[in-house]
Amino acid sequence: MSLLDVRGLSLGIAGREELLRDVNLTLEAGEVMGIVGESGSGKTMTALALLGLLPPSMEIRSGTATVEGRTVLEAGARRVHRASGDMTMIFQNPRGALNPTMRVGAQVGRVLRVVRGKTRAEAAAEAVALLRRVGISGAERVAKAYPHQLSGGMCQRVVIAMALAYRPRVLIADEPTTGLDVTVQAQIFELLRELVDETGCGVLFITHDLAAVADMCDRVSVLYGGQLMETATTVEMFEQPKHPYTQFLLESLKPEDQQGEVQAADAGVDFSLPGCRFAHRCPHVFDRCAAFPPLVETNDKHLYSCFLGQEKSLDAAQCSRSV
Ligand SMILES: Nc1ncnc2c1ncn2[C@@H]1O[C@H](COP(=O)(O)OP(=O)(O)O)[C@@H](O)[C@H]1O
Ligand SMILES: [Mg+2]
Secondary structure, eight states, rough: OOSEEEEEEEETTTOOEEEEEEEEEOOOOOEEEEEEETSSHHHHHHHHHHHHHTTTTEEEEEEEEETEEEEETTTOOSSSOOOTSEEEEOSSSSSHHHHHTTTTHHHHHHHHOOOOOOOOHHHHHHHHHHHOTTTTTTHHHHSOOOGGGOOHHHHOOOOHOOOOOOOSEEEEEEETTTTTHHHHHHHHHHHHHHHHHHHOOEEEEEEEEEHHHHOOEEEEEEEEEEEEEEEEEHHHHHHHHOOOHHHHHHHHHHHOOSOOOOOOOOOOOOTEEEEEEEETTTTTOOOOSSSOEEEEEEEEEEEEOOOOTSSOOOGGGGGOOOO
């Protein structure tokens, strides 16, 4: 049994198109799973669905998610069944995730009191210890500061300390280092990695930065236009990508893109079309791509969503560009 198991998750804007279709994800204890994709591919919506935080206009069309076998999400249910400690999330904008009118130590302490039932005195002491744990020097002093008195990197450490206070089984980090400088980014990555090794939690690491994936992730899932294109170990994804979109992504980074930023392929995904979401850009498109491709397994950790390779021989005559 996987720590987190997401099956067939589809999301749509109420009464309108389907933004996320049939997404399958697993996460094991002690594992960092990257979710990579360009802006608008559905990374954040996937995370928000798992936490029951979807915007009101967005609905769960189908799918289930379990944490250690416990159902946390079902289609039709607006609220998730959340047990404290199952899942928590680190957001892109750490300052925005903090309460501007409350000292940061008190914010960490509040989680300890509300979620973990600590007394006020216990929570205050443990909050300082957690701030120290996430690499904040002078933690006693920093605990008394307000968010606006701290740098972005420092705020993200505070947010991670709050996430730790929950003792989650699954931590979702949504572009946690956007806007932070490269040195701080490396420190935050290292901190996340240490936490995984120490606590055995699993991390869904959402990013549009392939260099960060190479650094951080054991496995990676590629999203495009709300479709799970491919999922594989990080090594296999970089060395033997199977999906034409993944190949395109990796190609577009060459020769030497130091930043590893995913380039937008095309803003024009048509969510109302039933077929593969990459068909309009795919160099290998053929008639079958007008239907939605199922996940094909090359081994138990490497799956991709494409009709290519599902037939032994694809001769040129079949490859009509009729999508
Ligand atoms: N509040 C919202 N209501 C309706 N659609 C939204 C909302 N926020 C984002 N979307 C749409 O959902 C899709 C996925 O967005 P998102 O998950 O934020 O992408 P990513 O995190 O990969 O950049 C996009 O097409 C976006 O336009
Ligand atoms: Mg996002």
